[in-house]
Amino acid sequence: MALIGILGGMGPLATVDFMERVIQLTSAAGALRDQQHLPLLVANLPHIPDRSNAMLGTGEDPLPALLDGIDMLNRNGVELIAVPCNSAHYWYDAMHAHSSAPILHIAETCVAAVPPGTRCAAVLATGGTLYSGLYQRILAAHDIVPVAPDEDTQQRLDACIHAVKAGDLIGSAEHLSAALDDLQARGADAAVMGCTEIPLAARHLKAPPMTLVDSTLELARATVSYGLARGWNARR
Amino acid sequence: MALIGILGGMGPLATVDFMERVIQLTSAAGALRDQQHLPLLVANLPHIPDRSNAMLGTGEDPLPALLDGIDMLNRNGVELIAVPCNSAHYWYDAMHAHSSAPILHIAETCVAAVPPGTRCAAVLATGGTLYSGLYQRILAAHDIVPVAPDEDTQQRLDACIHAVKAGDLIGSAEHLSAALDDLQARGADAAVMGCTEIPLAARHLKAPPMTLVDSTLELARATVSYGLARGWNARR
Known part of the structure; x- marks a missing residue:
C-alpha cells in the first residue's frame, strides 16, 4: 500500500481543508467507495514554531521541528509528501534534501x-x-x-x-x-x-x-494527480 | 510531545469531519494559535475492507487491516487512539487487546x-x-x-x-x-x-x-477532554 504523507498542523484547520480537497477531487475523479480513495498519513503537528515570525527574525527556527516531521513520515514509508503551509516552503530545499520521498512545492x-x-x-x-x-x-x-x-x-x-x-x-x-x-x-x-x-x-x-x-486547492490537485496516476487508490 | 492517534479513512470525509470537530472544540477551549492545538497522527486508511459487509457475512474480514493501522499508530508512540468509525467498533475488543495506547469507544x-x-x-x-x-x-x-x-x-x-x-x-x-x-x-x-x-x-x-x-462529535469531545486534561496542547 502506497501512503501519501502530509506534514500539517500549520495551521490545523488548513490541514483539514487540504484533506477535504484531496477527498473531493478523488470523488470527482470517480471514487464511490472508501476503498477507491487515497491512503494518507497525516502528521498534524501544530507545535512547530511559527514560520512567519522566524522569517521576520522575531521567532524560533522551525527547521528542526519541520525535519522531525519529515523524518516521521519517511520512517512510515510514505512515497510522496505534501506540506499544506506556504510559509514552511521557505525551508523547502532543506526539507527536500532531508527526505527520501519527493516533496511537492505548494508555491x-x-x-x-x-x-x-x-x-x-x-x-x-x-x-x-x-x-x-x-x-x-x-x-x-x-x-x-x-x-x-x-x-x-x-x-x-x-x-x-x-x-x-x-x-x-x-x-x-x-x-x-x-x-x-x-x-x-x-x-x-x-x-x-x-x-x-x-x-x-x-x-x-x-x-x-x-x-x-x-494554493491549498492547487497542492491538493497535484497530490491527487500524482497518486491516481500511480494507482495508489487501488488496494494492493 | 504527546501524539493522539486517529485510525481513519472509514470513510475519509468522516475522518476530516472528526478532525475539524477536534480543532473547533480546542479553539472553543481557548486555543488562539497553532501551538495551542493538539498534535495528531492520522492514519487515513480507506482501503480497510468494508466493515458492514463483513458483519453481515458478505465481505472480507477487516480485522487484519485494522490491527495494521493500530500497529502503525503505536509504532509512532501515540498515547491515545480514536477510531471515527462506529462499525469498526465491532472489533473493539481485539483492537484494544492489541494496542499499547488506550482506545476510546465511540458508541x-x-x-x-x-x-x-x-x-x-x-x-x-x-x-x-x-x-x-x-x-x-x-x-x-x-x-x-x-x-x-x-x-x-x-x-x-x-x-x-x-x-x-x-x-x-x-x-x-x-x-x-x-x-x-x-x-x-x-x-x-x-x-x-x-x-x-x-x-x-x-x-x-x-x-x-x-x-x-x-457520535463523531461525542468522540471528538472525549478526545479533546483527554488531551487537554493532560496538557498535550502545550509544547514540551
Missing part, C-alpha cells in the same frame, strides 16, 4: 494555476512569506508582475490569518475583503492565496473583486 | 450523550452495526429503549451512508429525512447517529424531527 503548483493573460498578481501571504520574496520570485519567473501589499494591507492580511487560526472565519473574511480592495486599486487583476489559512477566509467573501488562486 | 461516548429523559432512541447505523446489536446493547444498559429501523428504513440509511461516501451530501440528506420520519412515527424521541457518515448528511437536513446525538 510552484499555485503560480502554475494563475489564469493565462494575468498581468499583475497580488501576493496574499504571511508577513514572513512576503518578506522572503518566495511568491514574487516564482511569479516573475512566469512573467507575472507581483503586487506586494503595503504595510497597512499586510497588517490586514496578518489579522485575517490570525483570525482563521483562532477559528473566527467571519472576522477573517472582513480583513481579507479590505485587503483585496486595496490591491485591486493598485492594479492587481488576480491574487495568489499564498497562505493556506486565506482560502478558508475567502469562502466567506460575498463577491471577490478578482480571480483568487488557491 | 459508549455517543450513548452517554443521549439527553436525560429520553425513553426511546432510534439507532442510525450501517446494516452491519445494526445487525451486530452494538448500539442496542449499550442503549439498553442506559435504560433507553432502542428503536431499530425496519428493513425498508435500513435500506434508506444504507443509501444515505453510501451517498456520503460518494460525496453526494444533498442526496444523503433526503434518504436520512425519510428514515427519521419513519422512526419518529414508531415512537423514537431521539436518535443516535451511530455511523460517522450520518452527521455529514444531517447537516443538510432542514429541520430534524427529533434530537440527533452525533
Whole structure:
C-alpha cells in the first residue's frame, strides 16, 4: 500500500481543508467507495514554531521541528509528501534534501494555476512569506508582475490569518475583503492565496473583486494527480 | 510531545469531519494559535475492507487491516487512539487487546450523550452495526429503549451512508429525512447517529424531527477532554 504523507498542523484547520480537497477531487475523479480513495498519513503537528515570525527574525527556527516531521513520515514509508503551509516552503530545499520521498512545492503548483493573460498578481501571504520574496520570485519567473501589499494591507492580511487560526472565519473574511480592495486599486487583476489559512477566509467573501488562486486547492490537485496516476487508490 | 492517534479513512470525509470537530472544540477551549492545538497522527486508511459487509457475512474480514493501522499508530508512540468509525467498533475488543495506547469507544461516548429523559432512541447505523446489536446493547444498559429501523428504513440509511461516501451530501440528506420520519412515527424521541457518515448528511437536513446525538462529535469531545486534561496542547 502506497501512503501519501502530509506534514500539517500549520495551521490545523488548513490541514483539514487540504484533506477535504484531496477527498473531493478523488470523488470527482470517480471514487464511490472508501476503498477507491487515497491512503494518507497525516502528521498534524501544530507545535512547530511559527514560520512567519522566524522569517521576520522575531521567532524560533522551525527547521528542526519541520525535519522531525519529515523524518516521521519517511520512517512510515510514505512515497510522496505534501506540506499544506506556504510559509514552511521557505525551508523547502532543506526539507527536500532531508527526505527520501519527493516533496511537492505548494508555491510552484499555485503560480502554475494563475489564469493565462494575468498581468499583475497580488501576493496574499504571511508577513514572513512576503518578506522572503518566495511568491514574487516564482511569479516573475512566469512573467507575472507581483503586487506586494503595503504595510497597512499586510497588517490586514496578518489579522485575517490570525483570525482563521483562532477559528473566527467571519472576522477573517472582513480583513481579507479590505485587503483585496486595496490591491485591486493598485492594479492587481488576480491574487495568489499564498497562505493556506486565506482560502478558508475567502469562502466567506460575498463577491471577490478578482480571480483568487488557491494554493491549498492547487497542492491538493497535484497530490491527487500524482497518486491516481500511480494507482495508489487501488488496494494492493 | 504527546501524539493522539486517529485510525481513519472509514470513510475519509468522516475522518476530516472528526478532525475539524477536534480543532473547533480546542479553539472553543481557548486555543488562539497553532501551538495551542493538539498534535495528531492520522492514519487515513480507506482501503480497510468494508466493515458492514463483513458483519453481515458478505465481505472480507477487516480485522487484519485494522490491527495494521493500530500497529502503525503505536509504532509512532501515540498515547491515545480514536477510531471515527462506529462499525469498526465491532472489533473493539481485539483492537484494544492489541494496542499499547488506550482506545476510546465511540458508541459508549455517543450513548452517554443521549439527553436525560429520553425513553426511546432510534439507532442510525450501517446494516452491519445494526445487525451486530452494538448500539442496542449499550442503549439498553442506559435504560433507553432502542428503536431499530425496519428493513425498508435500513435500506434508506444504507443509501444515505453510501451517498456520503460518494460525496453526494444533498442526496444523503433526503434518504436520512425519510428514515427519521419513519422512526419518529414508531415512537423514537431521539436518535443516535451511530455511523460517522450520518452527521455529514444531517447537516443538510432542514429541520430534524427529533434530537440527533452525533457520535463523531461525542468522540471528538472525549478526545479533546483527554488531551487537554493532560496538557498535550502545550509544547514540551
